Amino acid sequence: MKDRLGHDVESLYPQLNAAGYSVTSNKDKKYNCVAWAAERDQERWWEPLSEPGCYWPKQVPFDHSFENYVKVFEALGYSPCDNPSLEAGFEKIALYNSCGWFMHVSHQLEDGRWTSKLGPQEDIKHTTIGALESNGILPAYGMVTRIMKRKRQIWEQPNRNPTLLSRLLNFLRAPLKRLSLLRSGNVMSK
Amino acid sequence: MKPSQILQAAAQAGVAGVLAVGNTASHACPYYAQLPNEASRSLPMIFITEPAVLAAAEYQTVASEKTRASDALTENFNSLVNQWRLETKHFSVIARRYENPAYKAILDMQAPAIPLILQELRRDPDRWFAALEKLTGENPAKDAINFYEAVDRWIAWGTAHEYIA
Numbered sequence: 001m002k003d004r005l006g007h008d009v010e011s012l013y014p015q016l017n018a019a020g021y022s023v024t025s026n027k028d029k030k031y032n033c034v035a036w037a038a039e040r041d042q043e044r045w046w047e048p049l050s051e052p053g054c055y056w057p058k059q060v061p062f063d064h065s066f067e068n069y070v071k072v073f074e075a076l077g078y079s080p081c082d083n084p085s086l087e088a089g090f091e092k093i094a095l096y097n098s099c100g101w102f103m104h105v106s107h108q109l110e111d112g113r114w115t116s117k118l119g120p121q122e123d124i125k126h127t128t129i130g131a132l133e134s135n136g137i138l139p140a141y142g143m144v145t146r147i148m149k150r151k152r153q154i155w156e157q158p159n160r161n162p163t164l165l166s167r168l169l170n171f172l173r174a175p176l177k178r179l180s181l182l183r184s185g186n187v188m189s190k
Numbered sequence: 191m192k193p194s195q196i197l198q199a200a201a202q203a204g205v206a207g208v209l210a211v212g213n214t215a216s217h218a219c220p221y222y223a224q225l226p227n228e229a230s231r232s233l234p235m236i237f238i239t240e241p242a243v244l245a246a247a248e249y250q251t252v253a254s255e256k257t258r259a260s261d262a263l264t265e266n267f268n269s270l271v272n273q274w275r276l277e278t279k280h281f282s283v284i285a286r287r288y289e290n291p292a293y294k295a296i297l298d299m300q301a302p303a304i305p306l307i308l309q310e311l312r313r314d315p316d317r318w319f320a321a322l323e324k325l326t327g328e329n330p331a332k333d334a335i336n337f338y339e340a341v342d343r344w345i346a347w348g349t350a351h352e353y354i355a
Contacts, residue, residue, distance in 0.1 A: 029338070051319055053334065103286075
């Protein structure tokens, strides 16, 4: 795993370097920030789109409005909050908005830092939510316009270095998982 | 182009002579070699009318024109892909990536873009599924469980349909 983002990606976030960050995963195009913040889901790309690997909760309207992204997190028990400060017993998320579009969501860790999956790029840990904000000139994430919180859940830590045995088990489980996803309608297809 | 036009153009360009494949009757003389010699203003023109040479020249010209067109298409495609990636590769919303002008320009390239997209998909997998579906009318990855499986299915489809080797 690299220590730093590629210069081409890092330069998209003018405040990231100064604020401080570390890379916490390799690139993975299967999942996005919403999947990561919502459920540490590393298999699906959470977006209302009829494309392979995309997922969208059934109870949320199937369109890209910012408010529908808010509803995704409301469905997971989050409610509005007025500040990003660390609160004991709570976890927070910050939603970024550019020109009315949902752009990104960061999730607060127990130590007060934040974790973000940068689109199809790497996951990073960053010190502030402002680290990923931009003034709108660059094609980045815009500004945080919504903070939400819920009682902190116990997260299952994703396995970054699977053993040969766990890879084999995952391989054997794949057909069952596919069947399960198809039955639940979670695989989007036209 | 008529031989007289070729000679006129050659004179203006300051070349020494023209070797033409074709004959004056058919005016099939676009294949010539320029011999640079600014001092010379006499422009002898030698015509080659051997049918086999004419056929070979015709074939070579058509082939090289096709190659030039293909090179230009590939260059344009690569430039658009670079622009698209530069501006959108960190986006968390795929739909926003599809709004990018460079992506739309790739779609405007129509069918000739299909093999280029498939090659690019194999070289550096990205969200090309909607573009491929739009351009081919097919969707071999419709029940793929994740991104990488969809990539594999499209590449297999492209190979089976001889868009890529």
